[in-house]
Amino acid sequence: MPTKHNPFTPDKLAPPKLFAGxxxxxxxxxxxxxxxxxxxxxxxxxxxxxxxxxxxxxxxxxxxxxxxxxxxxxxxxxxxxxxxxxxxxxxxxxxxxxxxxxxxxxxxxxxxxxxxxxxxxxxxxxxxxxxxxxxxxxxxxxxxxxxxxxxxxxxxxxxxxxxxxxxxxxxxxxxxxxxxxxxxxxxxxxxxxxxxxxxxxxxxxxxxxxxxxxxxxxxxxxxxxxxxxxxxLKPLLHDECIGVIRKGLAEVYEEHGLEVAITEDAAAEIARLSEGYPYFLQVFAHAAYREDTDRLIDGDDVSRSLSRKNGPYQKLGAKFFEHVYLADNAPDYRGVLFAMADHPRSWMERGAIIAASRLKESTVDNALRAFKERGTILQHEKRRGLYRLPTQAFAVWIKGKWTNG
Ligand SMILES: Nc1ncnc2c1ncn2[C@@H]1O[C@H](COP(=O)(O)OP(=O)(O)OP(=O)(O)O)[C@@H](O)[C@H]1O
Ligand SMILES: [Mg+2]
Missing domain, CATH: 3.40.50.300 (P-loop containing nucleotide triphosphate hydrolases)
Structure with missing residues (x-):
C-alpha cells in the first residue's frame, strides 16, 4: 500500500508551512x-x-x-x-x-x-x-x-x-x-x-x-x-529544496500523525533532479512519496517513481513542454536538444551544436528548422546561426528525461 496523505502538491500554491527561500x-x-x-x-x-x-x-x-x-x-x-x-x-x-x-x-x-x-x-x-x-x-x-x-x-x-x-x-x-x-x-x-x-x-x-x-x-x-x-525569481538553492521536502514530511506528521522518513540520499536526489525548480521539486517529491510503501523514502523509491508510466517526466512534459516537443519519435533530433541543454543560458553556434551532437550537418539543420518552426528553440534575431533553448527548466527536463526517465 502506498503511503497516504501526500503533502506534495505541484498544482497548488505553496502553503505557508512549505514555503522556502x-x-x-x-x-x-x-x-x-x-x-x-x-x-x-x-x-x-x-x-x-x-x-x-x-x-x-x-x-x-x-x-x-x-x-x-x-x-x-x-x-x-x-x-x-x-x-x-x-x-x-x-x-x-x-x-x-x-x-x-x-x-x-x-x-x-x-x-x-x-x-x-x-x-x-x-x-x-x-x-x-x-x-x-x-x-x-x-x-x-x-x-x-x-x-x-x-x-x-x-x-x-x-x-x-x-x-x-x-x-x-x-x-x-x-x-x-x-x-x-x-x-x-x-x-x-x-x-x-x-x-x-x-x-x-x-x-x-x-x-x-x-x-x-x-x-x-x-x-x-x-x-x-x-x-x-x-x-x-531564480531556482531555489539545494538546501532550500531539501527544506521543502523535510517540511512536507513534518506536515504529514503534524496533521495526520503519520511518520514518514526520507534518507539523506533520496532527499538529495530529488533536490538534484529538480535543479531548484519548485514545480519540478513538488512533482518529483510527490512521485517518490507515492512510490513508498514502508514509510521510509529511499533512493529506490525515487528511481522507481521516475520510470513509471505517467511518471514525473511525463507530467512535467504535459504541463510545460509537450506542445513544443517532437523528438520522442526522432532520436537524432533528440541529440540536438540534448547538446543544447548543456548550454541553457547562452546562444550556441550551429557548428558547436553539430560538434556536440556528433550528428550529420544535414540532420542538425533539419532538426533546427523543425524546432524553430514549432517554437521549441529560439534563433538569435540578428545572428541567424545562433540558437538556444527558451528556458532553463526545459534544459533540466530534457537532460533528466533521457537520462533518468
Ligand atoms: N518558495 C517556495 N517554496 C516551496 N514550494 C514552492 C515555492 N514556490 C513555489 N513552490 C511550489 O512550486 C509550484 C509552482 O509554484 P507557483 O504556482 O507559485 O509558480 P508560478 O511561477 O506562479 O507558476 P506559473 O508560471 O505556472 O503561474 C507549486 O507547487 C508550489 O507549491
Ligand atoms: Mg502562477
Whole structure:
C-alpha cells in the first residue's frame, strides 16, 4: 500500500508551512508595503519562468499585506488587498471592472468601511446602477470615464482612511496574459499618478508574470517599467529544496500523525533532479512519496517513481513542454536538444551544436528548422546561426528525461 496523505502538491500554491527561500524578495516586498504605508509608495514586479513560484510568493505577500503573516521584522500590516489573476481574454473594460468589483468586495468585508465609503463609490453609482454591460463596445468617452471613476473610488477610499487601515495593495497575478489593448501598464500608471496628485499616496501595486513582461508593459507606455522594482525569481538553492521536502514530511506528521522518513540520499536526489525548480521539486517529491510503501523514502523509491508510466517526466512534459516537443519519435533530433541543454543560458553556434551532437550537418539543420518552426528553440534575431533553448527548466527536463526517465 502506498503511503497516504501526500503533502506534495505541484498544482497548488505553496502553503505557508512549505514555503522556502525567497528571503531577499520577501524583504523587498515588505519594504514596498511599509514605504507605501508611510505615504511613499513603492511598487514591485515579480518575474520568472513558468512554475518558478511567482504566484506562491505573491500570495504569501498578500498575506503579509493583510496582516495574516508578519513582515520579516515582525510587523503586522493592515492593507486592503485587491488581488486579481488576469487572463488572455481580459480587455480594458473587464480589467477596470475586475479591479472595481474586487475593491468593493474587500471593502464590504470591513464593517467600518461599509458605512463610511461604500456608498460614495462612483463606479457603483454610475456604471452598476445604469446597468451598463461592461463587455460590449463602449465609446471612447465612456472608456475614459470608466478610469476616472475608478481613480475617484481609490481616492475616496484612501483619502478617508484616517488610521483605519494602512492603504490598498493592488496585486495582479498572470500580468503577462492580457493583450496590449487591455492597457494594464497604463491603468497602473494613471492610478498611481492620481493618488499622488490627490495626496492620498497609499496604493502599492504588485505584478507577477513571465519573463518579458517588462517589455510588454513598456510597449504600452515607455515610462511604465520605471514604476516597478523588478524581482527576478531564480531556482531555489539545494538546501532550500531539501527544506521543502523535510517540511512536507513534518506536515504529514503534524496533521495526520503519520511518520514518514526520507534518507539523506533520496532527499538529495530529488533536490538534484529538480535543479531548484519548485514545480519540478513538488512533482518529483510527490512521485517518490507515492512510490513508498514502508514509510521510509529511499533512493529506490525515487528511481522507481521516475520510470513509471505517467511518471514525473511525463507530467512535467504535459504541463510545460509537450506542445513544443517532437523528438520522442526522432532520436537524432533528440541529440540536438540534448547538446543544447548543456548550454541553457547562452546562444550556441550551429557548428558547436553539430560538434556536440556528433550528428550529420544535414540532420542538425533539419532538426533546427523543425524546432524553430514549432517554437521549441529560439534563433538569435540578428545572428541567424545562433540558437538556444527558451528556458532553463526545459534544459533540466530534457537532460533528466533521457537520462533518468
Ligand atoms: N518558495 C517556495 N517554496 C516551496 N514550494 C514552492 C515555492 N514556490 C513555489 N513552490 C511550489 O512550486 C509550484 C509552482 O509554484 P507557483 O504556482 O507559485 O509558480 P508560478 O511561477 O506562479 O507558476 P506559473 O508560471 O505556472 O503561474 C507549486 O507547487 C508550489 O507549491
Ligand atoms: Mg502562477
Amino acid at each position: 525567497r528571503k531577499q524578495e520577501i524583504a523587498d516586498i515588505d519594504d514596498c508595503l511599509r514605504e507605501t504605508k508611510d505615504g511613499n509608495p513603492h511598487h514591485f514586479l515579480i518575474e520568472g519562468e513558468a512554475g518558478i513560484g511567482k504566484s506562491s510568493l505573491l500570495a504569501r505577500q498578500a498575506g503579509v499585506a493583510m496582516g495574516e503573516v508578519g513582515t520579516q521584522d515582525g510587523e503586522r500590516l493592515d492593507f486592503v488587498v485587491v488581488s486579481l489573476a488576469l487572463h488572455d481574454q481580459d480587455s480594458y473594460v473587464s480589467l477596470i471592472r475586475k479591479i472595481a468589483g474586487e475593491l468593493k468586495k474587500q471593502l464590504s468585508r470591513r464593517q467600518a468601511m461599509k458605512t463610511l465609503v461604500l456608498q460614495t463609490l462612483q463606479f457603483l453609482s454610475r456604471f452598476e446602477v445604469q446597468g451598463l454591460r461592461y463587455n460590449h463596445e463602449i465609446s471612447k468617452d465612456d472608456e475614459s470615464q470608466l478610469l476616472e471613476h475608478l481613480q475617484s473610488d481609490f481616492v475616496s477610499v484612501l483619502s478617508g482612511k484616517r488610521n483605519d487601515f494602512d492603504g490598498i495593495a493592488l496585486l495582479f497575478d498572470e500580468a503577462d496574459k492580457p493583450p496590449p489593448e487591455a492597457r494594464l501598464g497604463l491603468v497602473c500608471k494613471l492610478l498611481t499618478e492620481e493618488m499622488s496628485r490627490k495626496r492620498c499616496d497609499y496604493l502599492c501595486l504588485g505584478l507577477a508574470g513571465l519573463p518579458g513582461i517588462l517589455e510588454q508593459l513598456k510597449a504600452g507606455h515607455a515610462a511604465v517599467p520605471r514604476l516597478f522594482e523588478r524581482l527576478e
